[in-house]
Amino acid sequence: MINVGIVGAGGYTGLELVKMLLNHPRFRLNYLATTSGDIMVEELHPSLLDLITFPVEEADPELIADKCELVFLALPHKASMGLAKELIVRGVKIVDLSADYRLERETYEAAYCPHEDPEHLGEAVYGLIEYYRDEIRVARLVAGPGCYPTATLLGLLPFIPYIDTSAPIFIDAKSGVSGAGKKLSETSHFVTINDNIFAYNPLKHRHAPEIAEKIAKIHGAEISVNFVPHLIPATRGELVSVYATLKEEIDPQEVLEKAYDTERFIRLRHKPVDIKSVAGTHFCDIYAQRNGKALFISSAIDNLLRGAASQALAAANLMMGLDEGTALPVIAYVP
Amino acid sequence: MINVGIVGAGGYTGLELVKMLLNHPRFRLNYLATTSGDIMVEELHPSLLDLITFPVEEADPELIADKCELVFLALPHKASMGLAKELIVRGVKIVDLSADYRLERETYEAAYCPHEDPEHLGEAVYGLIEYYRDEIRVARLVAGPGCYPTATLLGLLPFIPYIDTSAPIFIDAKSGVSGAGKKLSETSHFVTINDNIFAYNPLKHRHAPEIAEKIAKIHGAEISVNFVPHLIPATRGELVSVYATLKEEIDPQEVLEKAYDTERFIRLRHKPVDIKSVAGTHFCDIYAQRNGKALFISSAIDNLLRGAASQALAAANLMMGLDEGTALPVIAYVP
Amino acid sequence: MINVGIVGAGGYTGLELVKMLLNHPRFRLNYLATTSGDIMVEELHPSLLDLITFPVEEADPELIADKCELVFLALPHKASMGLAKELIVRGVKIVDLSADYRLERETYEAAYCPHEDPEHLGEAVYGLIEYYRDEIRVARLVAGPGCYPTATLLGLLPFIPYIDTSAPIFIDAKSGVSGAGKKLSETSHFVTINDNIFAYNPLKHRHAPEIAEKIAKIHGAEISVNFVPHLIPATRGELVSVYATLKEEIDPQEVLEKAYDTERFIRLRHKPVDIKSVAGTHFCDIYAQRNGKALFISSAIDNLLRGAASQALAAANLMMGLDEGTALPVIAYVP
């Protein structure tokens, strides 16, 4: 068995990681931490009662190095790199779910804050499995992609060669409230968002530079990425609608089939996708359609799983030489 | 008092019309009909108990002409024109909430079915109040705009002169379930749509030609309108996000202020709009923002009121020489 | 015009009071306060934009006395009596929406905290309109009942003479989340309560002694009141199910009809009541049924209106010699 740990076990993605590790045949959960510590995990997450009993501690790099070969960091940005740099020098493999190692230093510092671990930033691999599988296998530090970039890039990347990159791309994303985390806020108050919908940070969300940078890296294309996220009254799930202008009138389904023929966690749909068919799973469902040269791509993921925890676990599986799909959830919560 | 009637009193928009007429100082509700008839309106809509007691009949053109100076037709398309042509020759003024008189014959027949009343189609006025006020005042037949076109056009029309019409416009709309009407369907089953979101009829919804035709009429601009509606787990309200490419880097707020300075039922917002602030009202809230030449417009309406019933009442007020705002609801259901 | 004010204008009930006063023919809104002050009411509640522009101040007893004949206190308990005692000596009439003047001193201090205004506590009238109408008319201090006691008592009181008071009464109440107020809490986080339901403070909620005390006062009956409130994933509305044991097999509908025959804001239903038919209104809908000697009473109110703001306004109307129903909302938000 391979000993693994989770730092940031109190949040929603922390819980999802615990849940998946309960059934993992090769990873043994050997360490759990939150900022405050001093609680049992089944108290922190009452739904775990009778499934696991395990102490949650305050994060301690020495202890982590002692107890874990690999650790998942489910922490806010900034806190994450502070700990990661301590761990990597102690030989612990890391899957970081924050933004800290996702971007080039320049992009990162423009969107977030000064980077505190430039030394290891360069070696971090972007954990978008279908596009970085080989690099992940040999990485010691993987940066889990943002939830919006995951859904957007999986839908959009196959089309980049056919897109008129001089025209703006518009990304209209809709996320369930769990995407905003467990922290209390006026926005996540039931009375605010029930029966409601609104855009937030339109054209200014930090996931826009992440999307643009990755398109540029993978396809060498500079594109005007215009990203508008919306909050919807749902618990989990994320639907991303991408609008772009094509250079020619290609067959969208054909493009997708060619790109993802052999990918077992991407499902191509012949009807517009919905979030309930993926909630609870690692799947990304994709559909695309065209009106003349106007292209519409619709992709759906579970924001806490494919957009965070299960994508992190897939990376961890690869980093430890296991089958990518080990213990990944595939059965949706539907109905 | 002016006697008015409602045909199609059993649906959601029928109910909204009844509710507004309860407090109308000049219109007296003098006739109610549904296809089946033979019921009291307070049985049909139990929330009306103790507020009104009134029989609902089967629609009869003679009786309507006897009892009403003006009638609201809240019927499905096709059924509506069948009745309207009988009424107009009997001298009854009509506000039709269906699609039957909204479009040019050619556009209509391509999207719906053969038109059965071409004789009066030509004189019908499109009931988008802010743009057709003078024509409505002297009309005897007004066609209430679709809910999506209302929200889209009110947001988009002021920008048409500044938009690069050679680039596609993308409209990503999100509607509450009441927009699909009271009819039972798998889509409106609670289990289907709760905690879910999905696009339907993407790039093929019948409201797309309505939007395109009106832009062409008002601004003489031929534009590629790409319209993708989504269903969201909310009862009422509609949020429309429009994405377009500008010819130059104008100030979006300025454009909106210039267009709507004197309009009392349009509210310009300095933050992205939400549907709860307009649910229960005739208001259309609009916000716009730009990233280089990429334009984002966000508009919100109550689909059953501004998208149907209250817009119809505003037209009726104008047709009968009253103040446009008479009895229009302005106080939102918030919280 | 009669000048009135609201202290605590920032919360949900404060907003409901403002909304009703917008259309009140005899009350002029002349003063608004919150704890922090220094904001315009249309900023505090963006849905009010273009309907009212009015400054919100920090509460100041002198100023209130200057500007208002009557004031609504929509404050937490304790804060309320601190201010009320300052106002009453200055001749301002008060409708207090907190718990501070609802109970006998002993009951209050057992459930809440030491009472700071015992001097005026004795003269406060319990604002359950249908049962204290005459006393309210001549009161200068009215205590608005709790939302749960309102729905419970209106349903239960007519049956007390027929109930076996030696058997326990069980009250299973279900409230929308707005009942917990605007304050952020884990319980009102969308992710916690969406798709969920749970009891809170079972058998220990502070509204239980309020219910028991009022039954004792009105009917002289000492009863074991067992009250279990539940939170449900709805914004507004409260459904109360009362279970009691009858002394004899009476006809429940008859009992209700006799009690409420002339009450225009109580609607007796012949089918189980629902909260959507009352949301947005001052109505209390009631239904009752029996199985042998087991009695089931179901009553529904809008917790923010009949359970708080509109019941307070009804009291204020009576206190100022107006018709009780002035400006009370009666048209439900349905659908």
Added chain:
Amino acid sequence: MINVGIVGAGGYTGLELVKMLLNHPRFRLNYLATTSGDIMVEELHPSLLDLITFPVEEADPELIADKCELVFLALPHKASMGLAKELIVRGVKIVDLSADYRLERETYEAAYCPHEDPEHLGEAVYGLIEYYRDEIRVARLVAGPGCYPTATLLGLLPFIPYIDTSAPIFIDAKSGVSGAGKKLSETSHFVTINDNIFAYNPLKHRHAPEIAEKIAKIHGAEISVNFVPHLIPATRGELVSVYATLKEEIDPQEVLEKAYDTERFIRLRHKPVDIKSVAGTHFCDIYAQRNGKALFISSAIDNLLRGAASQALAAANLMMGLDEGTALPVIAYVP
């Protein structure tokens, strides 16, 4: 491997059975039927795409007997016994999820319709695992309990010896909408139930005689069971609040601990239970509290799993000599 089949694969419980069988180590899904047949299961339930591909047929007793050692009947009552009697004579073991074999003939015929298979009714075992485990092991026909009776009985049965059976018991149940099945109805229309709650069939629901009969059978106690189910705006999950009068002031937690100490799928809680902690699992969470002699019991289950499909699978496991918990889901969908 043991070949099993499902008749009624199109409904929600049919889907849950398929989902659990995907991971069952000893049962092979070898037959699927619906009334219409002629479709692939992954078309019937699009969330199953890429997980399973399997034809759904019209139910045929011969074929079932050929292909299955055991079959789950997820059919409406009446349809179920029509098929069951054909299967049992062909040697197929049956877990019936309908009401057809749950009750004594007299009770059944009073609540439902004439019984068409009295011959086998007598040998059917009631599938409430914790109370009929030994009988289930040797049964060839098990009747899965109703969802409401399951949650009610698991909470209530341990208290029967301490309850004053001369006083009425009140059961206030709240169910998510999936409990009403996939069939379209006004009640399950999103607009009807969103933001709403109401009782249905109060004191007259068919699950009341089921509860009363089982209490009588297990404890020999005749009790007045007063059952009032409510519909809530949630997809899955069922919360049952039981109110009863005690003979003496016992310690409720102690009673529960004694009853369920060794039961691994019943979790005793020290705070009121909620449905999200059990949704997606076979667990029944229970909490109880007392006020003098007034007893409050709160139990929560997933209506589609413990209230139907997973309880059926547990029975099937026992009938085939396997560990009861094989393939039962235990990880909740939370958040």
